[in-house]
Amino acid sequence: MRNRLRELRAEREWSQAYLAEKLEVSRQSVNAIETGKYDPSLPLAFKIARLFEKRIEEIFEEEQTRETV
Amino acid sequence: MSTSGTSAGKRYQGRVLVTMLLFVAVMYVAVWIVKHTHPHGWLLYTIALVPALPMLATLGVLARYLQEEKDEYLRLIAMRSLLVGAATLLTVLVVNDFLRSMSGAAAIPPFASWVIFFVTFSVTQAVQTIRDRVRDDA
Secondary structure (H helix, E strand, C coil): CEECHHHHHHHCCCCHHHHHHHHCCCHHHHHHHHCCCCCCCHHHHHHHHHHHCCCHHHHEECHHHHHHC | CCCCCCHHHHHHHHHHHHHHHHHHHHHHHHHHHHHHHCCCCHHHHHHHHCCHHHHHHHHHHHHHHHHHCCCHHHHHHHHHHHHHHHHHHHHHHHHHHHHHHHHCCCCCCCCHHHHHHHHHHHHHHHHHHHHHCCCCCC
16 A cells, blocks of 8 residues: 655655654654555544545555556 | 553553562562472462462553554554564474474473563564664654
């Protein structure tokens, strides 16, 4: 799964620590999601989507989807 | 344990410290009693087993951490580490069992199993934490 978390965070000039605080998770978790080491659960993905005011699929996408687009 | 300073992680560390201090105290008292009063029968068995209770309590402390930790990624790290610790310990025990039964090798020393499990568990957690430690670039 790919995601645009780092990109969206950079647009807002938020630090990983700030985003982690907003999402009520550790900075380590934010980093793991951004680097693709960890795919968040559905509740956390919804929380991220709500925070950035986007739909989940605007932030997360399957590797296959991006390759075929 | 890698807990990234979460409240569940801090509670876990406090509880582990308490169980370890309890273990040292109980072990000291048990050894003293056995050495000075030479108990036997059920009393000796009971005294010998009492120091195991704080050690086993650390497993309960770990289970409680997994229940209380709200950060799903940190929970995953703890679960992975538990799995590696358990798998390593089982591997050592099974290999040692075969060596003992077929070639007369010595058994692993007392309490080594506990050390193997917790060292492997802790090292696995540390490796994952170090791997995740990158500069916050924004």
